[in-house]
Amino acid sequence: QKEVEQNSGPLSVPEGAIASLNCTYSDRGSQSFFWYRQYSGKSPELIMSIYSNGDKEDGRFTAQLNKASQYVSLLIRDSQPSDSATYLCAVKDSGSSNTGKLIFGQGTTLQVKP
Amino acid sequence: GAGVSQSPRYKVAKRGQDVALRCDPISGHVSLFWYQQALGQGPEFLTYFQNEAQLDKSGLPSDRFFAERPEGSVSTLKIQRTQQEDSAVYLCASSLEVNTYNEQFFGPGTRLTVL
Numbered sequence: 001q002k003e004v005e006q007n008s009g010p011l012s013v014p015e016g017a018i019a020s021l022n023c024t025y026s027d028r029g030s031q032s033f034f035w036y037r038q039y040s041g042k043s044p045e046l047i048m049s050i051y052s053n054g055d056k057e058d059g060r061f062t063a064q065l066n067k068a069s070q071y072v073s074l075l076i077r078d079s080q081p082s083d084s085a086t087y088l089c090a091v092k093d094s095g096s097s098n099t100g101k102l103i104f105g106q107g108t109t110l111q112v113k114p
Numbered sequence: 115g116a117g118v119s120q121s122p123r124y125k126v127a128k129r130g131q132d133v134a135l136r137c138d139p140i141s142g143h144v145s146l147f148w149y150q151q152a153l154g155q156g157p158e159f160l161t162y163f164q165n166e167a168q169l170d171k172s173g174l175p176s177d178r179f180f181a182e183r184p185e186g187s188v189s190t191l192k193i194q195r196t197q198q199e200d201s202a203v204y205l206c207a208s209s210l211e212v213n214t215y216n217e218q219f220f221g222p223g224t225r226l227t228v229l
Contacts, residue, residue, distance in 0.1 A: 004156075032215060043205055043220040044157065051215060088156050092216075099170045100145055100209060100216045104156030 002027045004091050006105035014113055019076040021087050021108050026070070029094030033065055035074045036088040038107065044088055048074060079112045086110070116140070118221030120206050126227045127196045135191045135224045137206030145209040146189050147218060148181055150202045157205055163189060164212055196228045 003026045013019045021035075032051055036044035050056045050063040050072070062075040072091075076083055086107040093101045119138045127133050139146050145164055149157035150173075160179065162170040165186035174181070178197075183189040193200055203225050207218040 008154075034217070036220075043203075043223045046217055046219060049215070049217055090156075093159075099162045099164070100147070100212055100218065101159045101162060101170060101173075102147075102149075102157075102218060104149075104158070106154070106156050 002091075002093060002095075002103055004089055004103050004105040006087075006089050006108045008106055009109040010111050011108055012111045012113060013079050015079060015081060017079050017112075019079045019083065019110055019112070021074040021076075021089075021110065023072045023074075023089030023105055024070055025072070025089075025091045025103075027091060027094050027103070028070065030091045031094065032092035033063070033072045034090040034092075034102065035061075035063060035072075036090060036104075038086045038088055040085075076110075079110075081112050081114050084110055084112050118206055118208050118219055120204075120221040120224050122224060123222060124225050124227075126229065128229055129197060130195050132192065132194045133196055133226065135193075135204050135226070137189045137191070137221060139187065139189070139206070139208030140210075140219060142210065143208035144211050145216060145218075146183060147207040147209075148189070148191050149205040149207065150175075151205055151223070152202050160191070160204075193226075196226075198228050201226055201228045 035048040048063040089105040090102040148160040151157040159173040163183040209216040
């Protein structure tokens with residue numbers, strides 16, 4: 001059973017701080033990694049994708065990937081109360097014959113306090 | 115442009131009833147996925163279509179679940195003889211093509227409650 005593990009939280013940070021969200025995965029063959037944001041009662045919204053080791057920055061968001069350690073992280077700089085949501089880590093299943101099936105973690109709830 | 119749309123947004127069914135959930139993917143998207151999301155959990159894969167072909171149905175929990183995409187666009191997920199454990203949010207996602215870098219975009223979901 002391929003797994004994606006996240007700390008469910010809640011992770012609480014003050015407004016303006018850096019929020020660090022972490023994810024580990026078991027599928028060594030995975031090549032594609034995604035972070036989704038999900039507000040309560042809403043559907044997942046794609047915020048970052050990363051495919052190569054290292055960092056990828058987009059605005060206040062930075063995704064980090066370390067395939068050797070099977071570890072993905074998301075940093076949110078200058079956190080805002082509007083960032084309060086559940087963040088889902090998703091990993092493309094390498095064994096799904098290139099169908100694109102995603103395996104999700106259970107999500108980390110982030111609370112940004114004013 | 116329009117995103118993925120799903121209908122109905124909410125469905126209440128009595129145990130034993132059949133339900134049909136519709137997904138209209140982003141225009142031109144080849145790949146279509148169905149996921150099931152239980153409360154407090156991440157989405158779990160149900161099935162995948164490439165155009166009209168159902169290439170992976172390994173996540174369907176029982177033979178009561180059936181999905182189709184006859185013309186390679188709109189898809190319907192049908193659940194027969196619903197049970198209480200089928201209560202969940204059913205999410206549809208689409209992506210432009212099938213490759214390593216596919217990004218999936220989700221619809222708003224259908225919240226199914228089985229009484």
